[in-house]
Amino acid sequence: MHRPRRTPGTPHRGRGRPARAAVRVRARRRGRGRGRCRRLPALGAGKPGARRLGAGRCAGVGGNGSEAVSDRGDDVSEESNGTAQASAARRAVALIVNGREHVVQVEPRTLLVDAIRDHVGLTGTHIGCDSTSCGACTVLLDDRPVKSCTLFAVQAEGSRLRTVESVGxxxxxxxxxxxxxxxxxxxxxxxxxxxxxxxxxxxxxxxxxxxxxxxxxxxxxxxxxxxxxxxxxxxxxxxxxxxxxxxxxxxxx
Known part of the structure; x- marks a missing residue:
């Protein structure tokens, strides 16, 4: 029997549906059993004296929950002690900024730029790179330009500081x-x-x-x-x- 030649671009009639139906059937067969949760035995179950991993509310690595909590408590107490020691290490530093004396409580490690901005309250001095590269934090120390991120605040005690707020x-x-x-x-x-x-x-x-x-x-x-x-x-x-x-x-x- 002679079949008419199909014009390119026209779909086959009657051939797509069985193929799609077969694909759906195979997909349903492969998907059987999915969505069901099998109950797995706990690790160490059935062994005498074995302890299940994760037992208790706060399970720590290599120990029970109480050990993990006590370890964390020690860490917190050490952090609190470190903060208290840092606060106790603060000292009064007299900074003469723009002709006025400011007595600030700072740690020995406090940078001059942080003391000027956070303790004196003059934010015109900018923090750019924090690595002495950009010069955005430049101030005058006894009429000499210095980068205030390279000095500690205690090093500037007794010197005359001028910031951009003094200009004008x-x-x-x-x-x-x-x-x-x-x-x-x-x-x-x-x-x-x-x-x-x-x-x-x-x-x-x-x-x-x-x-x-x-x-x-x-x-x-x-x-x-x-x-x-x-x-x-x-x-x-x-x-x-x-x-x-x-x-x-x-x-x-």
Whole structure:
């Protein structure tokens, strides 16, 4: 009997259903017994004197629950003792920040940046890398720029500290360095700006004005991810130039 040739793309008639039905039947046969939970004997069951693993509410490794709880209690007590010892090791440190004395209770291991932010309450000094790499935490220690994450708070006792909060005036007037940063658009996200300003301030207040090459060398410890540094160097150079012009004008008078 001649059968008409099937046009490509047209489905076979009457052939798909039996195949699909057979697949469903085989799937049901394979799935028999699934969903039932067989009760397994406990480990060690049937052996005289054997203890089941996991018996009790708090089963510890190699012991019963009471042993595990007592071990954890010892750990907690040791942690509490360590915390108490750390608190007892705190000492009073007098920090002179922005012309004011602050007596703070810190541990000997407390970093200067943490003392400034957490104990003195001046958060303009930023924490960037915590590994002396980025310079975001730069402050002036006796008029010298230092990274406050490299010093302990006890090391700064008796020294004069200046943070970014000391730059500018209380009435909102910008410092010439801040004004130059704004004019040259020397910041974008602003996270590094506090450290950049403090490093630049140390150069700005010097008697001998730095040239562009020296400005670059003095800012090598401050990292910026946004500006590409050129606008920052331009801003410091502009502030130094304006200061020189103002000094000459004052002398001419």
């Amino acid at each position: 005036s209380d009435d909102g007037t910008l410092h010439p360095l801040q004004q130059a940063f704004e004019d040259e658009f020397a910041f974008q996200c602003g996270y590094c700006t506090a450290g950049m300003l403090m490093s630049s301030l140390a150069m700005y207040e010097r008697d001998d004005p730095p040239d562009r090459g020296e400005i670059r060398r003095c800012l090598v410890g401050n990292l910026c991810r946004c500006t590409g540094y050129e606008s920052i160097v331009d801003a410091v150079e502009l502030a130094v130039t304006r200061r020189g012009a103002a000094d000459q004008e004052a002398e001419a008078r």
